Amino acid sequence: MRRAAEVFERKGVANTSMEDIAREIGIKREGVYYYFKSRKDILLGVILPQSTALHRNLERICISRLDSVGKLHAAIQNHLDAFNPAYLEMSVALRESHFTTNDEKLSEIRQIWDSYGELWTALITEGQDEGEFRTDLEPKMVAFGLLGMCNWVSRWYDPVKSVSISEIVETYFSLATNGLKVPEEALSH
């Protein structure tokens, strides 16, 4: 899986053959076909567990007893930590636009990601309802903005050269909470 993810990342999913994956592992193509029917099955194997874990963790965060600021921190951390051990897999999942095809399993992933986006939107909405976040911004736009901020990390993050993931978590959390802070004048009412 890790080898396949590396080839996907390097060549792009559409340009990667079963042959390429076999070569990367150092076995014959038949060896790969023994375990996987197609390239798509391998791609699913790369993306699905990652997406499911990300979603399940965010669900736990949303129903936890943290306040909304705490939930936001946990949500950003959960999202960005996924880049850490498995940034390649994530990167592949986020870059490719395979989710537009009609394949049944792929649409399962699509659904997880849709639901994931909805959880983020609900987290922002809750913070607004609780008076922790300013209410003049549209929650979905905010949620997708923050997700975009985090997702873009897969484009520029280099685990060897770059800053640490935890620095990115703290920077984006700080930007987000300050950006969402209720203005002083509103608090005094």
Added chain:
Amino acid sequence: MRRAAEVFERKGVANTSMEDIAREIGIKREGVYYYFKSRKDILLGVILPQSTALHRNLERICISRLDSVGKLHAAIQNHLDAFNPAYLEMSVALRESHFTTNDEKLSEIRQIWDSYGELWTALITEGQDEGEFRTDLEPKMVAFGLLGMCNWVSRWYDPVKSVSISEIVETYFSLATNGLKVPEEALSH
């Protein structure tokens, strides 16, 4: 170009053949080859003018007499307005990971985008130097965070159903400037 961009967007660049593009236009494949050597040339035709314009506009913004908050607003607007008339092209440019290949023309685009990212980082750095933005956040991380926020719009923005681009501009500008605001206690020193 517009037709080609639509097919690229729908099928992904790697899955799009010259045949597909010809069919979309309603001409023979030979007709497309008369103007373009390859699919890659068409892709470049879609991405290069867009990238160049985006970069040139940001350069103008950076050397303008606006203060840093004003530059930030103009930079976000410049970036997101590109989605408006040509969101498909942008979307293709941003989604695909063709920039990793060694092609000379593609590396030209890559350079424009690298330089574009550096301009954004310089804009944030200038704002910190001028005392307009808080100085405790790493400028590149902030710049790429805001770019990611904007770039992600290509994934969820639907020009038919969605909110307007100008609403997104104002929301993200507001989030960003509040997020970057110098804390009150720091101002009183």
